[in-house]
Amino acid sequence: MSIWQHHELYRDLNKLCNLDFYNTCFKPCFFCGAKLNSRALDVTEFTHAPDLISMFKTDLLDVTRRKFPEYFTDLPDSYFEILDKESSDLYSYCYACEFCGWWIADYRGFLAAKDMIWEVIAGVSAVLKEFDISDISTPIQDIRSFLSGRYKTRNILHPIKYEEVVASVFSDLGYDVKLTSYNHDDGIDILLENDSDCIGVQVKRTKNKIQIDTIRSFVGALILGGFTKGIFVTTSDFTKVSRATADIANKSIIPIELWDASSFLEVLKVAQVSCFDFDSILNSVLKTEFWTPIAFCNLNSL
Known part of the structure; x- marks a missing residue:
């Protein structure tokens, strides 16, 4: 058993900024604050692979334009017109706490638009189950x-x-x-x-x-x-x-x-x-359905 269950990542962008997805050297556990261990995931084994192009066009782009209008509102549509039909260079990492077992995973891909290259990121995290620590039957x-x-x-x-x-x-x-x-x-x-x-x-x-x-x-x-x-x-x-x-x-x-x-x-x-099992977390993440678009950024001009 575990105190954690799958859940879509928090949609509050202010909280998401604290995740610092671009800093791969250190990610703190949301639950206990410890440094997280990281493992690469084989994206070809995902049971429910996120459709990053769909996320980019229908959800992430709209949310980001509303949150940061000074950066995105006035950009021409060509910046967001995807040239390729599929994401390239897909990769994913899972980050897990060896103390409390909390984890978070991200899934990324690159999209080529007419004027920019975009990196699109989806994520999923563990959330605490409802249970009573004072209950004598709790494992x-x-x-x-x-x-x-x-x-x-x-x-x-x-x-x-x-x-x-x-x-x-x-x-x-x-x-x-x-x-x-x-x-x-x-x-x-x-x-x-x-x-x-x-x-x-x-x-x-x-x-x-x-x-x-x-x-x-x-x-x-x-x-x-x-x-x-x-x-x-x-x-x-x-x-x-x-x-x-x-x-x-x-x-x-x-x-x-x-x-x-x-x-x-x-x-x-x-x-x-001594009893931490990263492999079981990885296997669980590969089967999750709760991927949520969380960020995208322009990398360079074409």
Whole structure:
């Protein structure tokens, strides 16, 4: 499943200008702001190839003339009279975010008119599906994708669901993972194992800072459980005293890592990259029907 669905690109030209389609070096994700990865698409495989000539004549040209009358209204019709019956040098690129999974694609072709050469561009993008992040039935991968771009919503999650998110992240990082029974965990929510360690993880979905008593209880649970290491994950932060207590335990009793909200977000993004599948996005884009004319420009005089 995915939090994204196909949709025609936004028709607001002011927003489209922010896409900067002519800057191929950097395109920011609309959802989380990260740099997008790019792949070329084979336009011969498009299930619904856009008719760029039709777009140019019937939609894009009219919209642009209305939006920018100072540039296009007084131009003679010969500037827009297409000589060739087909677009030449068709090409396409897809840009996708490896963190949240948002994507955008463009499809381009060159048209020869009597007095100008025009580059016509159509586009399609992913839009967010309607779903409830607080719904306990929402799939974990959907929640992870959403949190990657909207991490401020983390406290809306049910505590059980947040534990499952944390457990899934550790699984992607290569650990053998086991969730303990909710409310019967004796201070340990997730059990992790690798070749050399048995790690106890406590997860606290809270807006309040973690206090010293909570860290002391966590240390006790690790010792009683026979763990070799502990990781405390919270959606908030730790007080200075609680961090100092964890440092003392780390040096003299048992290794402990404290992951506050920002720390876990970084680990979440690493896990998202590990399971990112660009090929599935490309296959989906090739079948889309929602191509929308978004821009055209004159390249040079003939």
